[in-house]
Amino acid sequence: MTGEDAVRLRPPDRALNERAVGWWRTRLLLLTGVPVLVPAVLGALLEPARPWLWGPAAALAVTGLGCAAFLPRWWFRVHRWEVTDEAVYVRTGAFWQEWRIAPMSRIQTVDTVRGPLEQAFRLATVTVTTASSKGAVRIEGLDHELAADLAERLTRITRDTPGDAT
Template identity: 40%
Template sequence: MNHVLREPAHRVSPQAVPYWRLSAAVGDVVLVVAAVVAYAVIPDVPGWTLVLVLLVAAAAVAHVVLMPRIRFRVHRWEVTDTAVHTRSGWIGRETRIAPISRVQTVDSRQGALMRLFGLASITVTTASAAGPITVDCLDAETAREVVARLTAITAAAPEQDDAT
């Protein structure tokens, strides 16, 4: 029998794009400012270091512009009565599937910047050495619904003796 794994059904919130863009810009501005300040205050730096500072600045701009759109196209999630399925990444890709029977806890998180964009993330802790599954940048209301749904599904699932 030949099985093909389909991609998870749902995208993250469109608000993830400006959230990721602002998050990246904040970090990248700190990096570029540090490079420029170092270049300006260190005496007798070789001329090629200016090229390095400009490359850092160009990479930061590319990161802020490209990464959010790529992540939005890649990040997907789905919760069914039998599993939690996610796909994430922007350079590399990670696909995770956790059977509902392995779910131990479901947590939600909403930092100040996420709240500004109306977003929240959920983390599903499982009995897996690979660690928890996180779904970043859901609409805050969708995140509350997913947490409630997972809680209901896991409460209704029969307990299994899986040595966890």
């Protein structure tokens, strides 16, 4: 590639939808709930009662609540994405940042996914699959209507972009 054709690594400029914070927070609380409930219920229901199980349950609950209160807002600040006519850019991660670029000529498929929890928050995930061994590029936490429009736009751009996507 010449200097003009090179895809330049740069910070993507679009933030996720603000509702992603609530979605991440809910996911963390649900993931914390089972490990908290199991020892708490066992400690209460077993004969004789085993209150020593309540300590680990409380520690897990405090950790889970702390993570749910702090991490989603932080993730929202660092996760960025952008789509240009040349490439899809995604930056994720707080401590270990990962920057991914998928050139339009390498894109093979574009999918949108809306799990039950995402549907409740009116969000969707756009997955851009390339021939990369690193795997697909995912943009999570998008408004579901924006995700549908983005998938349509990416499909149109990749159709009109020369290349073999391999």
